[in-house]
Amino acid sequence: MVSINKVAIVGGTHGNEITGYYLLQKWQDSPELIQRPSLNTSTLLANPKAYEISRRYVDQDLNRQFARHNLEDPTLGGYEQNRAKVINQAIGPKGNPKSDLVIDLHTTTSNMGPTLLMPQSGEFYNKLAAYIKMQMPSVTIFRDEDHKSNDEHHLLATVGKYGVIVEVGPVPQAVLRHDVFQQTEQMVNTILDFAHLYNENNLPDLPRETEAFRFLQSLTLPLNEKGERIGMIHQSVQDSDFKALNPGDPLFQLFNGETITYAGDKTVYTAFVNEAAYYDKNLATSLMEKVVIINE
Amino acid sequence: MVSINKVAIVGGTHGNEITGYYLLQKWQDSPELIQRPSLNTSTLLANPKAYEISRRYVDQDLNRQFARHNLEDPTLGGYEQNRAKVINQAIGPKGNPKSDLVIDLHTTTSNMGPTLLMPQSGEFYNKLAAYIKMQMPSVTIFRDEDHKSNDEHHLLATVGKYGVIVEVGPVPQAVLRHDVFQQTEQMVNTILDFAHLYNENNLPDLPRETEAFRFLQSLTLPLNEKGERIGMIHQSVQDSDFKALNPGDPLFQLFNGETITYAGDKTVYTAFVNEAAYYDKNLATSLMEKVVIINE
Structure with a gap:
């Protein structure tokens, strides 16, 4: 078992x-x-x-x-593009990193609650997911697509040997909320506790x-031929992150009064619903499938 | 009774x-x-x-x-500063306005629900407040300080003979929410209905x-000697707009773990709690008093 010695906590990746x-x-x-007996933890304003x-x-x-x-x-x-190279030198470099674990702190305007995003998969992540759900049942585990190699992956957290994103919402951009601050802090503490117990081979029995x-994919807002x-997102989908979206459910409300329903052929789940930062790409919501992570 | 003929609806005053x-x-x-039989209504992207x-x-x-x-x-x-003069020429000018009523559309990141801000007072505003509360009980009536003359007042809505601000939240900056869109539209429709009934001398019996x-005043976030x-706003105050804040209630949570309580000597009410746009001035919340508007 690889042990986790150096941990980098990164904040302000999005200003x-x-x-x-x-x-x-x-x-x-x-x-x-943020210290633990078997860890050497540093911080970086990205x-x-x-x-x-x-x-x-x-x-x-x-x-x-x-x-x-x-x-x-x-x-x-x-x-x-320059800053990424500097960060890669400081806490990576990708492929041969100084950091065993990168924890990148984010918030969202979507009603996602405390969410742990895992860009990669494997035994370490599976155990972390089980442990954090055990300690903080309100956390949602968000797995990225599986097809990308770590080399191809464009997220900051992928410069470490392991990397996760702590993503908490809802909070407007440029606002500090007490509850979001506390949830983020508690998630980081739980991840650090996990890394230490993992090192000591002293994890509790995990489910x-x-x-x-x-x-699965992103959905785009309804546009006219001029783009x-x-x-807009229908009010029955607004704030419904990680809730089921069924074929035929209301999805968009057009300004002309018409309602557009979800045209997929099976139940999916939403995430990043109406996230402010995705307006520049006209993204309305992510669609997710429910999966089970197995710890053998 | 002065009748309301020209109405200007202004949007995008804040981009x-x-x-x-x-x-x-x-x-x-x-x-x-947005037409009504006795009104001539125009729109302006500010x-x-x-x-x-x-x-x-x-x-x-x-x-x-x-x-x-x-x-x-x-x-x-x-x-x-230039744009204000152009708008003043288009829908004012202040003191001798073309517009009998200006309706300026705003949103807030604070949990204020649908709110009608009235920068001035008088019989027209008193009747409007009573009518909109009758038609939309969820609306809160927000009166500005009384000491400013219309000439001194710096808000866009004050360039008309009458002017109000429609302020709805919570919604993050740069986000469109279906519920906020609907509440704003319904408030504008109700104000236009009121203006027409006012012209026709056909208002229902008002309470x-x-x-x-x-x-009353704004409160500033806790700062150190370097500014x-x-x-941050304590979680018991977050989202509590128009709720009571009593002497001794938690108000701020310091990053060092300490809680600061409200040191006033009487119960007040909050508004614009943790509004994103007010961070540049380090404003934490507005403090309000409850008042009664009397229609004789």
Whole structure:
């Protein structure tokens, strides 16, 4: 079993998700809070310039810049394209990382509650998912698509040997909420506890099965031929993250009064419903399937 | 009795409050929706450049530029300082306005529900408050301070003979919610219905007393000597807009774990709790008093 020694906690990857910024401040004032006997934990403010201007990013979304071919391409000259290489050197590099575990802190405007996103799969992740659900039953486990290799993956958390995203909402962009702050802090503490117990081979008995949701695809808002939005997420889907969306259920409300229903052929589950940051791509919601993570 | 002939509905005064933008689009496609027999209603997108960049404003907050001495000062050269003068010419000018009624559409990240802000007082406003509470009991009536003359007042809505702000939340900045869209539309329709019935002298019997909240002061977030935030709105106050805040109630949660309580000497009520747009001034919440509007 590989042990987890170096842990990097990253905040402010998106400059207007300020919960991570304030948690980093707290941990810089009280570093003992994130230490565990078998761990060496550090913190990093990922996108200080985007935080200063209270925007998601300056030039590009930083959390899409970590595919290896981009990290190795010095011709990419945007602020976040450079920053990604600096972060990769500091806590990676991808493929041969200094960090055994990267915890990247995010928030969402969607009603997702505390969510653990796992960009990769495997025994470490399976145990972590089971442990965090045991300690914090309100957490939802969100598995990414399985087809991407770690090299191809563009998320910041993938520069470590292991990496996860702590994603908590709902909270508006550029707002700090007490409840979201607490949930984020509790999730980080639980992940650190897990890593230490994993190192010590002292994990409690974990349930064999853990419920999770796996990403299938994104749905686009209704647009006219000029690419303008002609409707919005229907109120029966708004705030219904991780709830079932059945064929024939209301999905979009058009401004002309018409209701568009979900045209899929089986029940799916929503996530990132009406997330503010995805408007630039006209994304309405992610669709997920329910899956079970098995610990043997 | 002065009759209300020309009505201007203004949206997008803040570029990231996009509900108004989409309602204007809807009404441009279906102008009959905002017509009433005795009214001539037009629409205006107030800050198109801020909408394009999905920010509250480009240079200055547009909704603070309408005091008469600013409207008459050509040396003020910011985008919104110029835009205010253009809007004043189009639907004002202040003091001798073309518009009998201005309805300015806003949203808030705070949990204020549908709120009618009345920057001025008088018989027209008193009747409107009673009528809208009768038709939409979920609406809260928000009265501004009384000490400002209309000339001094800096809000866009004050360029008309009468002016109100329709303010609905919670909705994150740059997000369109079906429920907020519907509540805003219903409030505008109710105000237009009122104006027509007022013209026709055909209002229903109005209750003598209508509950309202009047602005007292703003509270600032806890800061250290360097001006950095050291805490946040306590979760017992978060989302509690228009609820009582009593002396000794928890108010702020500091990052060091300490709780700060409300130190006032009487019960007040909150509004604009943790509003995203007020972080630049470190405003935590508005404090209000409960008042009664009397229709004689």
